[in-house]
Amino acid sequence: MESKIEVLSTVTVEHSDDLYKIVDLLNRTLKRDNFMFGLALEQEAKEKAVFTIYRT
Structure with missing residues (x-):
């Protein structure tokens, strides 16, 4: 069974x-x-972080 992960949104904070x-x-x-x-x-x-939301 294959699991697909979809990126919904990404933001740099x-x-x-x-x-x-x-x-x-x-x-x-x-x-x-x-x-x-x-x-x-x-x-x-390095003072920035990338926050990502995925759907699994």
């Missing part, structure tokens, strides 16, 4: 030490609704 808490909360709360959330540091500017 200022990095904050607590951003991971929001992503963790969203993943725990909306996992059963087939949503997944990601957070990564921007490659060129």
Whole structure:
């Protein structure tokens, strides 16, 4: 069985030490609704973070 992950939206925001808490909360709360959330540091500017919403 193949699992397809679709990117719904991506936004670049200022990095904050607590951003991971929001992503963790969203993943725990909306996992059963087939949503997944990601957070990564921007490659060129480490003070920025990329927040992505996926549908699984």
